[in-house]
Amino acid sequence: MKTTKLLLAAALAGLALNAYAHKPWLLPSSSLVDAKDAWVTVDAAISEGLFDIDHQPLKLDAVVVTGPDGAKVDLQNASTGRLRSTFDVKMSKPGTYKIALVQQSVMGSYKLNGEMKRFRGSEESLAKDVPADAQEVKLTRTASRLETFVSATETDTAVFKPTGVGLELVPVTHPNDLRAGEKATWRFLLDGKPAANQAFSLIPGGVKYRGTLGEVRHTTDAKGEITFTLPAANMYLVSASWPAAAAPVPGQPPQMPPRRATYGATVEVLPQ
Template identity: 75%
Template sequence: MKLSKTLIALALAGAAFSAQAHKPWLLPSSSLVDSKDAWVTVDAAISEGLFDIDHMPLKLDGITITGPDGAKVDMQNATTGRLRSTFDVKMAKPGTYKIALVSQSVMASWKANGEVKRWRGTEAEMAANVPAHAEELNVSRTFGRLETFVSANKTDEAVFKPTGVGLELVPVTHPNDMRAGEEAKWKFLLDGKPAAEQAFSLIPGGVRYRGTLGEIRLSTDAKGEVTFKIPQAGMYLVSSSWPAPPAAQAGQQAGPRPMPPRRVTYAATVEVLPQ
């Protein structure tokens, strides 16, 4: 279980850095349900192809579901298979629900007797595994947030109240009210403050059938806000990270780049409906 949690944390950390890396995702059967008995089924996996079931399941023990009244909601019929996990959410109250996985991890490297040592794990495990005064000690902490949003019979904003930790989406246009070709406006926060000039991307599902990634790259303004249009309907993965990875310099040798002391990532699945 410890190994699985570490792999999940690393996947969350890498989700925003490489379009070809294995990416974790939460994929609801629908983002907006109009029914007296409202349910959604959610697939949860880590895959190479976006929303393809091709690698490994996402463990469900760290996932939380928050209802429109702020109360925690239990997942129903949860199961984990060889390539994906699935669970149902009964939306007993009207409004918007947030399904989220928040991950924190630590990566460290140091030298011992001339040999480079590396370790990955949780903050609680670090003291027992990493010498506090090791030679050339380099420690990087990662905070990752993976989300999706579903609404029953109406949308509301309660679940978007920011926590003030990491990258967060505070939408002006509700993610469950987005339609192809129509203008949408979002705001990103970094530790509770506007995330100015924050780059992010939206990648549509169905890459294996298009043959091209179809990534849309955008950036917020000085207020952390961005106005944009999505040309086509479908499920999209929103992906962002801070700080931005440094650009490769001319003549720079290939190889691992230095780890920043702190790294923050955000990813979410949103559905864009037809007009």
């Protein structure tokens, strides 16, 4: 269990660092359900190929579903297999639901008795992860957010109220109302403030059938906003991280910032 949580933390922390690395994702069966008895099924996994079931399941312990009225919604029929987890969400009220996995983690290194050691864990485990007599302690705290949105019958924006922690997407154009070739406007926040010049990418699923990644990259303006033309219809992973990776210094290991924030969300772009 501990090993799995560490792998998940690593995947979440590195969500936007490498488009080819293992990525965690939440994939709903549909983003918009127009039915009297509205349900959606969600797959959850960490995979090398985006939305491919090829590596390991995403643990569901910390997944939270929030309804349009702000109330928490229970996961139904939750199951974790060898390569993926899956669960159902009953959308008993019309409106938009947020399905999210939000985590805080700490990683770093220290020297003990002349030997360099590395660790990754939580804020709560920091005291036992790093001995009191450790030297040259270097820490990086990461706030990660992984989410997707589904709507029953109609869309609303109540679930997009920002928490003020880490990177967040506060869309002007609703993520359940995206159509290929049309314009969309999104706003990114960092700790509740506009995330100016924030880079993000949209990665479409189905890379193993295309042979190319097909990643689309964008950057917000000084207000943390961007208006862009939506790509071809597909399921996409929105991926962003802050701060931007520092340029490597020859002969030195990569420098980690004292704090990082990552964001990932699955959105569906429908045909026109």
